[in-house]
Every structure is written in C-alpha cells, then in structure tokens.
Amino acid sequence: EAGVAQSPRYKIIEKRQSVAFWCNPISGHATLYWYQQILGQGPKLLIQFQNNGVVDDSQLPKDRFSAERLKGVDSTLKIQPAKLEDSAVYLCASSLDGTKAYNEQFFGPGTRLTVL
Amino acid sequence: GDSVTQMEGPVTLSEEAFLTINCTYTATGYPSLFWYVQYPGEGLQLLLKATKADDKGSNKGFEATYRKETTSFHLEKGSVQVSDSAVYFCALKVGGTSYGKLTFGQGTILTVHP
Numbered sequence: 001e002a003g004v005a006q007s008p009r010y011k012i013i014e015k016r017q018s019v020a021f022w023c024n025p026i027s028g029h030a031t032l033y034w035y036q037q038i039l040g041q042g043p044k045l046l047i048q049f050q051n052n053g054v055v056d057d058s059q060l061p062k063d064r065f066s067a068e069r070l071k072g073v074d075s076t077l078k079i080q081p082a083k084l085e086d087s088a089v090y091l092c093a094s095s096l097d098g099t100k101a102y103n104e105q106f107f108g109p110g111t112r113l114t115v116l
Numbered sequence: 117g118d119s120v121t122q123m124e125g126p127v128t129l130s131e132e133a134f135l136t137i138n139c140t141y142t143a144t145g146y147p148s149l150f151w152y153v154q155y156p157g158e159g160l161q162l163l164l165k166a167t168k169a170d171d172k173g174s175n176k177g178f179e180a181t182y183r184k185e186t187t188s189f190h191l192e193k194g195s196v197q198v199s200d201s202a203v204y205f206c207a208l209k210v211g212g213t214s215y216g217k218l219t220f221g222q223g224t225i226l227t228v229h230p
Binding site: 102 | 120152217219220223
C-alpha cells in the first residue's frame with residue numbers, strides 16, 4: 001500500500017514570496033491533516049479536512065495561509081506572503097476516518113521550508 | 117486546553133542500556149495516548165498506543181502504560197540498540213468536534229552509541 005506522498009521535499013524562498021505544498025493521501029482515506037513542525041517542537045495541527053470539507057482550521061493563520069482539498073483526494077497548502085517564522089517542516093497525514101478515535105494517522109515525509 | 121509535556125532532552129545512551137522517556141499530559145476529556153517515532157529523514161511513525169486507563173501499549177520492545185492517576189504515559193525499553201536513535205514524540209487525542217486531532221509534546225532526541 002502506497003503511503004502519504006508530499007512534494008516538494010525541500011523549498012527555500014525569500015520572505016514575502018509565496019509557496020505551495022502538495023499532498024496525496026493514502027487511497028480511500030477520508031480525513032487529511034496538515035501539521036506545522038517548527039525545529040525543536042512537536043507538530044501542530046494547522047487544518048483538518050473530512051473529505052473535501054474543513055473540520056478544524058482554528059490554528060491556521062488565515063491572513064497568509066490557505067488550503068484546499070478538491071474532490072476530497074489530494075490537497076494543497078499555500079503560504080502568501082511567507083514570513084521568516086514560517087520556516088518549518090510541513091507534514092501531511094491521512095486517516096481512514098478521523099471521526100473514529102481508533103483510526104491511525106499515517107504521516108508523509110514532510111516538506112522542509114526555509115524562509116530567508 | 118490539551119497539552120503534552122515530555123522530559124527535556126536530548127538523551128544519550130550506550131547500547132543495551134535501559135531507556136525511560138517521561139511524558140505527562142493534561143486533557144479536557146478522556147484521551148487516547150500515543151508514542152510516535154521519527155527516524156532521520158523519515159516521516160512520523162506510530163510506535164504504540166493505549167486507549168484507556170491501565171492499558172499497556174507495546175511494540176519493538178518498547179512499552180508504555182496509561183496511568184490516569186498520574187496523567188502519565190512514560191516510554192520504556194529494557195535494552196536499546198543503535199537503530200533506536202530517533203526523535204520520540206508523545207501525543208494525545210481527545211474525542212469530540214476535533215476527532216482525530218493529535219496534540220504532540222516537544223519531542224525527545226535519543227542517541228544510542230555502540
């Protein structure tokens with residue numbers, strides 16, 4: 001079974017530029033998560049989708065971050081404009097059905113973003 | 117709100133030493149508890165979990181027991197190997213409107229020397 005795919009793996013941009021990350025979850029997984037992991041910290045949930053609807057985006061800085069999950073499959077996370085403090089690893093995860101507490105979340109390898 | 121606190125690291129051990137990584141939590145509801153591991157250059161992987169008080173999760177020689185009275189979920193392994201070198205994250209998940217949302221601790225870096 002293929003895992004969660006993310007691209008690119010690494011990205012370096014200047015502050016105030018825009019950037020986009022892509023995630024393809026495991027086939028058939030209804031729930032998709034984007035986490036931000038700053039160096040030395042644990043991952044923090046940015047946004048959670050159930051199929052193509054947003055379930056939780058309370059921690060998403062909506063003035064600069066946006067995300068979509070068209071057709072309930074793959075997803076894109078965008079930052080515009082980027083700030084220095086956005087330097088982090090962005091993790092995508094998926095779950096068969098996040099409404100079921102026993103369903104495991106599977107994580108992708110992450111995209112490491114450096115903002116100069 | 118919900119939070120997870122892990123012991124401060126990094127932790128450096130010799131091969132075959134005993135490992136303990138402490139984890140305590142606060143939660144508004146009744147959480148499920150998890151340990152995730154992140155090997156260099158790889159994504160997070162679920163190591164073990166426990167869903168109710170007194171449950172013991174175990175995998176690959178690692179164990180952790182859900183202690184509701186002390187709100188703890190300490191990770192232990194009797195004899196570590198060089199291949200166990202990684203970052204370990206304790207996490208919790210509470211049911212409700214954010215079903216499936218994981219709250220992580222800050223992570224503990226483990227280095228095992230031959």
